[in-house]
Amino acid sequence: MATEMFEPGPSRLPVPAAFVCEVFKALWHIICVFLPRVDKDRSGVISDSELQQALSNGTWTPFNPVTVRSIISMFDRENKGGVNFNEFAGVWKYITDWQNIFRTYDRDNSGFIDKNELKQALTGFGYRLSDQFYGTLIEKFDRQRKGQVAFDDFIQCCIVLQRLTDVFRRYDTDQDGWIQVSYEQYLSMVFNIV
Amino acid sequence: AVAGQDGQISADELQRCLTQSGISGSYQPFSLETCRLMISMLDRDMSCTMGFNEFKDLWQVLNGWRTTFASFDRDQSGTIEGHELQQAITSMGYNLSPQTMNCIMKRYSLNGRIHFDEFVSCCVRLRALTDQFRRRDTTRTGNATFQYDDVSVHS
Numbered sequence: 398m399a400t401e402m403f404e405p406g407p408s409r410l411p412v413p414a415a416f417v418c419e420v421f422k423a424l425w426h427i428i429c430v431f432l433p434r435v436d437k438d439r440s441g442v443i444s445d446s447e448l449q450q451a452l453s454n455g456t457w458t459p460f461n462p463v464t465v466r467s468i469i470s471m472f473d474r475e476n477k478g479g480v481n482f483n484e485f486a487g488v489w490k491y492i493t494d495w496q497n498i499f500r501t502y503d504r505d506n507s508g509f510i511d512k513n514e515l516k517q518a519l520t521g522f523g524y525r526l527s528d529q530f531y532g533t534l535i536e537k538f539d540r541q542r543k544g545q546v547a548f549d550d551f552i553q554c555c556i557v558l559q560r561l562t563d564v565f566r567r568y569d570t571d572q573d574g575w576i577q578v579s580y581e582q583y584l585s586m587v588f589n590i591v
Numbered sequence: 592a593v594a595g596q597d598g599q600i601s602a603d604e605l606q607r608c609l610t611q612s613g614i615s616g617s618y619q620p621f622s623l624e625t626c627r628l629m630i631s632m633l634d635r636d637m638s639c640t641m642g643f644n645e646f647k648d649l650w651q652v653l654n655g656w657r658t659t660f661a662s663f664d665r666d667q668s669g670t671i672e673g674h675e676l677q678q679a680i681t682s683m684g685y686n687l688s689p690q691t692m693n694c695i696m697k698r699y700s701l702n703g704r705i706h707f708d709e710f711v712s713c714c715v716r717l718r719a720l721t722d723q724f725r726r727r728d729t730t731r732t733g734n735a736t737f738q739y740d741d742v743s744v745h746s
Contacts, residue, residue: 463624478701530740536639565739577736581691583724584717586742588698 435485442479443488445469452492454549455508456541461549463591467556468492495552509545515554524558534558560590599640602627608646614653616661618669618707625712632719656714659683660707670704679710685717 435451436443443451445465452460468491472484480488502518503510510518512531519526526534538554539546546554564586568576578586600608602623610620621629633645641649659682663675671679673696680687680695687695695717699709727735 462622476702527740533740561739561742565742569739575736575738576742577734579734580721580724580728581688583735583737584687584720585691585694587716587720588694590742 440479442477442481443469443485444479448480448488452549454547456547458541461540461553464549464553464556467553495555496548499548499551507545509541509543509547510551511545515546515551518551519555519558522555524562557591564589597640599638599642600646601640602630605630605641605646609653614650614657615707616657617667618657618660621711622708625708625715628712628715628719632715652714652718653711656711657707660710664707668704670706671710672704673700676700676705676710676713680713680717683714683717685721 433439435447437447437450445462448469449460449462449465452465454460468488469478469480471491472480472487474484498518499510502514502521504514504517512535515534516526516528516531519531534554535544535546538550538557540550541547565576566572568578568582568586603626606621606623606626609615609626615621629649630639630641633641633649659679660671663671663679676696676699677692680692695713696705699705699713701709705713724735727737
């Protein structure tokens with residue numbers, strides 16, 4: 398099935414001036430309150446496990462470690478396996494953005510995004526995907542086995558989808574939804590996605 | 592005893608099984624994520640569970656991978672370096688270009704080292720992706736076509 402793909406993702410959110418004040422306030426809060434609590438071993442770097450412990454997915458299970466890794470690697474400039482204070486500010490904003498998106502689309506306030514709500518969310522981001530594909534996405538990303546995605550799995554789903562689209566688009570030059578690749582191109586492609 | 596009535600095990604049951612069996616030897620037991628990957632590698636009926644025969648196959652393969660890893664982990668640090676990962680992959684029969692190797696190393700190394708659990712994850716995915724590619728490239732041209740949906744399922 399051919400799918401048209403548009404530019405999705407929270408990086409497209411607008412940044413009004415009032416927001417800058419909010420960020421300043423937030424950074425102060427981070428320095429004085431939040432960071433010391435998150436950086437448990439006082440190393441000055443927040444590791445995967447420290448961030449994982451600081452985040453909640455709305456259930457009593459630990460935050461998806463794969464999502465944690467994806468987020469940290471997005472902001473970890475020095476490939477040190479964690480984020481310093483400056484980078485953490487970016488992480489925190491990123492997660493807050495996702496919380497807002499999640500709340501927007503979790504229309505019934507269940508704390509989970511079901512297939513229909515996922516459809517609304519991804520369509521809102523600009524994706525045009527088949528109904529069957531949404532079923533596949535839930536199947537793949539729903540770690541709680543509820544047929545719906547929790548906050549952490551929702552983020553991971555969107556991250557992977559965005560990577561997939563970017564990578565696929567590079568190969569799909571005629572934009573017909575099909576690509577022809579060699580074995581090694583295929584490997585590199587998939588290892589770049591997840 | 593672990594499987595229950597249906598004779599199938601899920602990812603967390605597999606994790607329990609493998610941890611109790613001590614197959615990872617002195618290395619850290621497998622993460623739930625790696626166990627999930629192992630199940631999907633062998634999961635023909637898309638049930639997200641594994642039966643006994645598949646488990647037996649997995650067992651053999653895991654032993655082999657652990658032996659390979661241990662042979663490179665000479666200082667027994669529980670990790671191997673990037674170039675050792677490259678040698679390990681080549682020793683398993685994969686003939687990959689430096690670019691693809693770099694991509695794999697980037698994906699699996701943390702601070703330049705690869706932990707055992709990640710090594711196994713890498714091997715599982717290499718095997719699964721190679722199978723998937725072969726199934727598409729029936730005439731052995733070295734090229735195969737995929738559509739958007741397929742790539743996401745395989746990822």
